[in-house]
Amino acid sequence: MRGDARDRAIAAALARRLEEVRRLLPRAFAVDATPQPPVDPEEQLRIVMVRLWPKASAEGSDADAWERLAEGVLSLALPAAGEDWRFLDSWNNAYETLAVGPQYLELPSAQRFLATYADLLHAHVQRLA
Amino acid sequence: MSSALPERLTAVALCERLAKAEDLRRVLADLDIDYRAVVCRNGRSLPRFIAGAAVDCLRSWRVVVSLISRRWQLNAGDLHGQRAVRFLSARSPDVGLHATSVIYRRPVIDLFRLGILNPHIGLLPKYRGRSVMEWSIFMGDPVGITTFFIDDGIDTGPQIILREEFDAYRGLDRTALKRLLFDQDAEMFRRAVGLLSQPDFAPTRQRLEDGKRWYVMSQLFSGVVDELLEPN
Numbered sequence: 001m002r003g004d005a006r007d008r009a010i011a012a013a014l015a016r017r018l019e020e021v022r023r024l025l026p027r028a029f030a031v032d033a034t035p036q037p038p039v040d041p042e043e044q045l046r047i048v049m050v051r052l053w054p055k056a057s058a059e060g061s062d063a064d065a066w067e068r069l070a071e072g073v074l075s076l077a078l079p080a081a082g083e084d085w086r087f088l089d090s091w092n093n094a095y096e097t098l099a100v101g102p103q104y105l106e107l108p109s110a111q112r113f114l115a116t117y118a119d120l121l122h123a124h125v126q127r128l129a
Numbered sequence: 130m131s132s133a134l135p136e137r138l139t140a141v142a143l144c145e146r147l148a149k150a151e152d153l154r155r156v157l158a159d160l161d162i163d164y165r166a167v168v169c170r171n172g173r174s175l176p177r178f179i180a181g182a183a184v185d186c187l188r189s190w191r192v193v194v195s196l197i198s199r200r201w202q203l204n205a206g207d208l209h210g211q212r213a214v215r216f217l218s219a220r221s222p223d224v225g226l227h228a229t230s231v232i233y234r235r236p237v238i239d240l241f242r243l244g245i246l247n248p249h250i251g252l253l254p255k256y257r258g259r260s261v262m263e264w265s266i267f268m269g270d271p272v273g274i275t276t277f278f279i280d281d282g283i284d285t286g287p288q289i290i291l292r293e294e295f296d297a298y299r300g301l302d303r304t305a306l307k308r309l310l311f312d313q314d315a316e317m318f319r320r321a322v323g324l325l326s327q328p329d330f331a332p333t334r335q336r337l338e339d340g341k342r343w344y345v346m347s348q349l350f351s352g353v354v355d356e357l358l359e360p361n
Contacts, residue, residue: 006269006357013353042341049344085267085350092347 011128018121021095024105025114037078041087045079048072048090057097063104069094070109080120088124091117138326140318141217142166142226143208143245145173147185147192149228150201154191156315160322166201167216169208171231178205209237217241224325226318233279243325244278244288248317250310252292253277254340257284262307263346263354271296272306274313276321277335283342288332290321300360303351 038044055061056069073094080087095117104110140162144150150166157164170178182203186193195201202216208231217240225245238245251261253275265272273294280286301309324330
């Protein structure tokens with residue numbers, strides 16, 4: 001498949017996800033500050049995907065595991081805005097974990113996560129348009 | 130590969146089912162090698178392991194002969210346990226054929242003179258880690274298999290023996306394509322061992338900095354891959 005068709009498929013998927021995320025967000029919520037990038041994004045991505053995400057998505061996981069995952073993923077906000085899709089995909093995975101455990105949606109960390117995720121998705125959709 | 134090659138390579142399949150060891154034996158049969166196998170339970174359920182072994186023995190008399198003649202070892206323990214290590218040490222194997230789910234530790238890797246071959250379903254060095262078939266498609270790259278010698282890292286072993294692209298996969302869905310790639314393992318072993326038997330063969334080198342590690346792909350991006358695989 002040619003690159004432009006691939007970009008269209010990615011953009012459409014991200015736009016669908018953005019709609020979904022916006023439905024979960026309270027209108028008034030805004031991201032308070034741009035998170036600081038990690039010193040070593042590659043290592044932070046490894047920690048998120050090898051340690052924090054599997055723990056948070058395991059059966060019987062608790063709010064603490066989710067909070068740690070949200071914190072880890074939020075620290076990857078800047079790399080996730082870039083062109084290396086692996087970083088945005090750590091957000092996609094975290095969102096899919098949150099969507100399965102909706103009891104955490106009211107947590108401030110979840111709201112902050114969703115607001116930042118919506119911004120990231122919006123920026124990527126715009127970039128690919 | 131090296132001037133110190135023995136006349137016949139000793140290759141040991143590292144498996145979790147006797148049937149897998151037998152499948153590999155069949156495919157490698159045309160090579161002039163000394164083929165052995167270690168079939169370990171590696172922490173899986175003991176009743177299932179025994180039942181599986183019984184079924185595999187009933188299906189093939191060759192399996193029974195290989196066990197009785199002690200060319201193969203059926204081991205209810207772990208590949209890193211004493212019994213498996215004793216079996217391997219006694220045979221001074223040249224090459225291991227990775228067909229288990231274990232993560233190899235250095236003492237076992239070091240038992241093989243050349244190393245343990247792994248047919249990885251991604252093209253190294255670019256695609257290391259998880260969901261690499263999916264990431265290749267997502268990124269618009271060819272899918273393929275790289276057969277290389279394992280080291281302690283995640284798909285970072287410096288010696289690549291064989292790198293094979295597959296482009297005739299259109300029309301297959303994600304699951305079928307993954308199955309197709311995994312099912313190439315015996316053929317990849319056959320070709321890699323064949324290459325290693327050639328005295329002038331030189332592996333391709335990969336350096337740590339040549340690639341990056343990929344992780345489990347999300348449902349969102351997996352959906353994109355499904356769409357990209359659909360016939361136009």
